Amino acid sequence: MTRPVNDPLTEAVYAVMADAADRAIRPRYQHLAASEIIEKAHDDLVTVADKESEAILSEGLAKILPEAAIVGEEAAHADPAILSRLGEDLCWIIDPLDGTNNFAHGRPPFGILIALAQGGETIGGWIFDVLSGRFCHARRGEGAFLNGERLTARPTGTEPPVAAISLMFADSDRRAALQTHIAPHYTLVDIPRCAAEQYPRLALGVNDVSIFERTLAWDHAAGVLFLNEAGGKAARFDGSPYRVNEDRKGLIGASSPALWEELAARVAEI
Incomplete structure (x- = not known):
């Protein structure tokens, strides 16, 4: 992957996401025990990988911006009061394993999503595909990037769309x-x-x-x-x-x- 350049924040976030993928997610792909999969609600699963990934991400992001609140999917499920932090001056938002149902059934796609919000508005977003390593990121007003290269969205060009x-x-x-x-x-x-x-x-x-x-x-x-x-x-x-x-x-x-x-x-x- 072409690493992001001249963006220390993205470099730091990428390192934390890669660490969570390496330690919590990738080793358990297609190796989950039945006891490591829990149904939070109908057709809504959580695994041990989700929880461990969120812990790693929360710890790492807190070191990058100690002043920012943290709202993780699993923490908010356990304590919905955490959602009130979403409007704070700075807030990390974590999906530690997006596509859990796919992951739990041993199939792609799944990934990690991180956002940074300021007063309720997203100012940074990072999307990491755990299996392929594809890394998408954007900073408000600075454009979008795929594996470190600037990206312009393109339609399929088919009709109908x-x-x-x-x-x-x-x-x-x-x-x-x-x-x-x-x-x-x-x-x-x-x-x-x-x-x-x-x-x-x-x-x-x-x-x-x-x-x-x-x-x-x-x-x-x-x-x-x-x-x-x-x-x-x-x-x-x-x-x-x-x-x-x-x-x-x-x-x-x-x-x-x-x-x-x-x-x-x-x-x-x-």
Whole structure:
């Protein structure tokens, strides 16, 4: 990988993510015991690798910016009061193993997501694919990068556009409306159940658009910034920016602003 240059913060974050991958995640891939997989809720798993990765990441990030609060997915699950820290002046947001269901079943994709927010706005995002080593990052106002090289988002160029639409967290009426009014205008592909994969797909010419119903900060903060800095567009259904400290549903990601506008107009009609 071409390492990021002239960005000490990204260098430091990358080192912490690589450490968590090496020590907690990669050694357990396809080697989990049944007792090391727990169902937090229906179809929502956590593994020993998630917990150990979060501990390593939390410790490492605290050394980089001791003044920043830390909100990790598993810590917030254990104590929802931690979510109040998302709006603090500086806050690390950690998804220690994004795509846990895939990982627990011994298949890709899965990765690590880290974001840094300031007053509820994401100012840094880092996405690490544990198996391939692909490293995506963005800093607010500084562009998006893939393995250290500047990246510009590109559509697939196919017609109709390629859409990955998550229906998992939509109610039955919403699901039916999406299938009836949105799906016919796109070539539908399966969602990867991994934001660390979905956002890069939108920037790399694999998918054109995505609809997300649930928009938890650890799943989306890094990817939204990355896609926007790459020249695509990710925003709420009404066009308002994504903020990590808002408990709202609904988000559209697209490889270009034009594709975003087209899908948003259709969503507004249902």
